[in-house]
Amino acid sequence: MRVLALDAQRGLALCAADGDGGSDGAHATVEVALVAPVAPGDALLVHAGVALARLQAAP
Amino acid sequence: MRFVDEFRDAELGRAVATEILAAVEPGRHYKLMEVCGGHTHSIYKYGVDDLLPRNVELVHGPGCPVCVIPMGRVDDGIAIAREPGVIFTCFGDMMRVPGSEGSLLEAKAAGADVRMVYSPLDALRIAKANPEREVVFFAIGFETTAPSTALTLKRAHAEGVRNFSCMCNHVTIVPPLRALLDSPDLRLDGFIGPGHVSTVVGARPFQFIPADYGKPVVIAGFEPLDILHAIRMLLAQLAEGRCAVENQYTRVVPWEGNLRALEAMAEVFELRPHFEWRGLGFISQSGLRLSDAYADLDAERRFAVPGVRVADPKACQCGEVLKGVIKPWECKVFGTACTPERPIGTCMVSSEGACAAYYNFGRFQREREAV
Numbered sequence: 001m002r003v004l005a006l007d008a009q010r011g012l013a014l015c016a017a018d019g020d021g022g023s024d025g026a027h028a029t030v031e032v033a034l035v036a037p038v039a040p041g042d043a044l045l046v047h048a049g050v051a052l053a054r055l056q057a058a059p
Numbered sequence: 060m061r062f063v064d065e066f067r068d069a070e071l072g073r074a075v076a077t078e079i080l081a082a083v084e085p086g087r088h089y090k091l092m093e094v095c096g097g098h099t100h101s102i103y104k105y106g107v108d109d110l111l112p113r114n115v116e117l118v119h120g121p122g123c124p125v126c127v128i129p130m131g132r133v134d135d136g137i138a139i140a141r142e143p144g145v146i147f148t149c150f151g152d153m154m155r156v157p158g159s160e161g162s163l164l165e166a167k168a169a170g171a172d173v174r175m176v177y178s179p180l181d182a183l184r185i186a187k188a189n190p191e192r193e194v195v196f197f198a199i200g201f202e203t204t205a206p207s208t209a210l211t212l213k214r215a216h217a218e219g220v221r222n223f224s225c226m227c228n229h230v231t232i233v234p235p236l237r238a239l240l241d242s243p244d245l246r247l248d249g250f251i252g253p254g255h256v257s258t259v260v261g262a263r264p265f266q267f268i269p270a271d272y273g274k275p276v277v278i279a280g281f282e283p284l285d286i287l288h289a290i291r292m293l294l295a296q297l298a299e300g301r302c303a304v305e306n307q308y309t310r311v312v313p314w315e316g317n318l319r320a321l322e323a324m325a326e327v328f329e330l331r332p333h334f335e336w337r338g339l340g341f342i343s344q345s346g347l348r349l350s351d352a353y354a355d356l357d358a359e360r361r362f363a364v365p366g367v368r369v370a371d372p373k374a375c376q377c378g379e380v381l382k383g384v385i386k387p388w389e390c391k392v393f394g395t396a397c398t399p400e401r402p403i404g405t406c407m408v409s410s411e412g413a414c415a416a417y418y419n420f421g422r423f424q425r426e427r428e429a430v
Contacts, residue, residue, distance in 0.1 A: 049180045052203070
């Protein structure tokens with residue numbers, strides 16, 4: 001999912017889901033405590049409402 | 060879409076498949092186990108299997124979190140769900156897993172307040188919105204899902220949410236792999252390592268596989284090119300006589316895992332001495348329960364549960380499927396008495412289950428021709 005906006009105080013991010021062929025329009029509030037700090041535009045691996053990793057481009 | 064499209068490129072896929080074909084030794088049969096049910100689903104969704112030489116066999120491992128839940132635990136959950144005033148929450152596919160007298164979905168139809176959630180945090184929100192009700196979350200999953208439960212319990216503890224509790228069925232991935240490797244039934248040449256579990260635990264916990272058993276492991280992502288690339292990497296290790304843990308999924312998996320997630324899990328959970336796995340029996344130190352510091356949020360201490368062990372249905376061969384001993388279509392009830400609409404076994408329930416993957420993508424028998 002891609003970060004759209006942050007609520008740093010509560011450790012939450014509003015994220016957009018990416019489906020097959022692009023964004024499918026779904027949005028979700030995601031707990032980002034395990035990968036903070038994050039910034040708008042970051043791509044996150046989200047599982048059960050919690051971000052587990054920030055995707056890294058290949059070196 | 061970045062991080063996705065480039066891993067579904069058909070031309071690149073065919074190029075890696077050609078490399079795989081060149082890497083196999085004629086006359087040698089390779090058995091590679093993909094540990095994670097997410098890999099099984101992708102392999103059949105994208106037809107990865109069809110791109111492989113016939114002598115490269117993929118064996119499906121025990122990494123589907125729904126598939127390994129034994130019937131007795133479902134019965135325990137239903138017993139709590141039937142308690143007056145309880146709102147019982149769980150993930151959607153868990154609702155359809157059969158217990159000895161039906162599923163949570165059937166308990167809901169009979170009047171229990173069972174609700175599907177996408178996250179334990181949703182269950183906590185339900186608890187806060189219903190302070191007069193007891194809200195229970197039925198937690199399942201490997202180390203991928205356990206951090207989400209841990210953060211939820213930490214939040215409930217910190218906020219003093221007294222009407223929330225968790226029935227913990229979380230399991231860990233290493234003990235069943237060791238049990239499989241010790242099994243005389245199974246001869247494997249290597250492992251496609253679980254990508255999302257490794258996001259949390261890192262690559263280090265899998266080093267016992269090459270060190271103690273002499274088998275290579277390649278941690279892989281879930282797109283078709285990820286899986287093909289991991290197979291290519293495994294075959295390269297086998298051809299060179301090496302065995303090591305390698306990481307194909309570097310865009311997500313750090314070698315050390317997610318230390319904050321591991322810290323949260325260590326605070327909230329502790330290992331059970333034994334935990335029963337569907338089809339695999341009791342495995343020592345393979346399941347998690349809430350630590351004493353979180354005992355007040357433990358549903359098994361708050362409610363009386365039967366705790367009775369229930370044998371799997373005789374017709375169902377999920378155990379052999381989970382151990383990779385048989386293919387789903389070799390089970391006597393596959394696609395007849397057992398279908399995704401009316402599953403007998405757990406492997407037919409979840410989309411990550413091997414039986415559901417075979418059924419949904421039309422693999423009713425061995426159809427591949429020799430390459």
